[in-house]
Amino acid sequence: MGAETTERLYGVCDYYDAEALLTDAERRVLGRLRTFLDEQAKPLLADYWERGDFPDQLTGPLIDLDLMEPAEVTGPPGPGHTPARGIYHGFRIFELARSDASLATFYTAQAGLFRTAVTVGASPEQRAEWLPRVLDFSLKGVFSLTEPEHGSDIAGGLATSARRDGGDWILNGAKRWIGGALTADVLAVFARDEADGQVKGFLVDRQAEGVTLEKIHGKASLRMMQNANITLADVRVPEPMRLHNVNSFRDVAAMLRMMRSDVAWIATGTAAGAFEAALRYVTEREQFGRTLGSFQLVQEKLARMLGNVTSALSLVVRLTEQQDRGVYRDQDSALAKMQTSLLMRETVALAREVVGGNGITLAADVARFHADAEAIYSYEGTHDINALIIGRALTGHSAFTH
Incomplete structure (x- = not known):
């Protein structure tokens, strides 16, 4: 079900071309999201991040993009309608996070957390009443x-x-x-x-x-x-x-099992955003009469960042493919969240490092990714908790304290 167009959305940060798994319609919707983020969101991010406020003027236009179950992807309601695929939902999160982790967290709070609470926790009658309103944000x-x-x-x-x-x-x-x-x-x-x-x-x-x-x-x-x-x-x-x-x-745990993969996609997108920001900087910034990107040590760090992003993207894509087939296991989503967060943490640190002193300023972008990664590393299960979930599955013994 690969896309028919040749122009890629993700370029170097998707080194093994995972986006080839997207359909042309899915990529068009993601392209519109990219335009919105580039033109309306990015000019505001540094200022609002420093102020500690959310740019509420973005909420309406973001909702109007109809990203949760876009008709262009799913078809009109009625016969022939098919839910949007997990790979589309994942790349939607990835696209948001590579611009800003707060935007991804904000949107996923409705599209992931609250939607799952209703989808899994509500009765059929409740779902029939509430879910359409969740999808169009009339019930936030x-x-x-x-x-x-x-x-x-x-x-x-x-x-x-x-x-x-x-x-x-x-x-x-x-x-x-x-x-x-x-x-x-x-x-x-x-x-x-x-x-x-x-x-x-x-x-x-x-x-x-x-x-x-x-x-x-x-x-x-x-x-x-x-x-x-x-x-x-x-x-x-x-x-x-x-x-x-x-x-x-147990019913709440079933929701967490489904939602943890969203955070793994956020971690992957955050790593990609930091890598892209660092790459832009080192190809433009000159020191000693040469661009930073021409130095051996910088290139080694760029290669490590790309390896981390590629590994993380491979993990979340494979996890999403399994979940689309109905395979949901605690240890699978725990492994993805744990590992992508580790890779993200190293990537944002390397990005800040290659940008040098300017890496602590919001103007260079990487400082925002570097700081935001710390929250992502902890929420939806800390590293240690996810490791224990995996260890329990591997050994058959629970190491959780009681």
């Missing part, structure tokens, strides 16, 4: 799982409580690091049922009585992405707003 939501005292140990430590009260549920607790919460319509909150001790899911109106949101300040990474602390104090949620297919943490 966020995935609210992490808590102030529970991140990696959330499976057993989740402390937010839910208590049935007639036709409603009463929620109490707190969530932390929830990206996009300040502008969402609903919060997909996961809480422990006091009656049976099992985790349940709820769509909570952001403006409901008892919901308090506070922007997290002082971040040194993903500064454009607006993360929030959420406090829930006797928040009343009607039973129809409970995610009816979420009845234990």
Whole structure:
């Protein structure tokens, strides 16, 4: 199903031409996204990153691009309609991340996290009502799982409580690091049922009585992405707003299994963006009467960066092909997230290094990628947690502490 056109979107950062797996229609949609990012987003990124604000003026035009299930790719609704392929979704994330990790995280909060919460956690009747609104962004939501005292140990430590009260549920607790919460319509909150001790899911109106949101300040990474602390104090949620297919943490884990690959694509795109920024710089910057790119040590670092990006892209493409066939295993997505994050971390460091002193300035782009990589390295499972998931699959023994 390769594309018919010869002009490539990704050039040197896709050294083995993985984009040949895309159809012509998929590449046209991605090309429009590229134009939007180059012309409207990139001129704003350094300023908004430094200010720690999100460029809200980009939200409407980004939604209008119709990237989640574009008709050009899927066909019109009705007979002949086929969902967009995983490889398209992956390259959409890659395209966003190679421009800016906050933009990729912002879009994926809706297109990945919240969409998965509804697709997996909702009943068929709920999906029929909510999913079309998720796809067109008329219902904006966020995935609210992490808590102030529970991140990696959330499976057993989740402390937010839910208590049935007639036709409603009463929620109490707190969530932390929830990206996009300040502008969402609903919060997909996961809480422990006091009656049976099992985790349940709820769509909570952001403006409901008892919901308090506070922007997290002082971040040194993903500064454009607006993360929030959420406090829930006797928040009343009607039973129809409970995610009816979420009845234990096992159901939440099924969502995480599906979503972790998105973060691996973000890590890969971030590495590619840093590599491309460094390559541009060293081919233009002169020292000792020659461009930096003509020096042996710089070329060695460029080769290592390209090797990292190529390896990461190969991992996520293969993982996505497996998932398109219905193969979802915790250890597969954990391996991809762990390894792409490691490769990204080295790549952004090498990019900052070859740019020299200017590498700490936002004008050269690499500083933004370098800082943002630290958040990506940790979210959706730290290196150690993902390693233990893989180790458990390899040995048959769980090394998680209890």
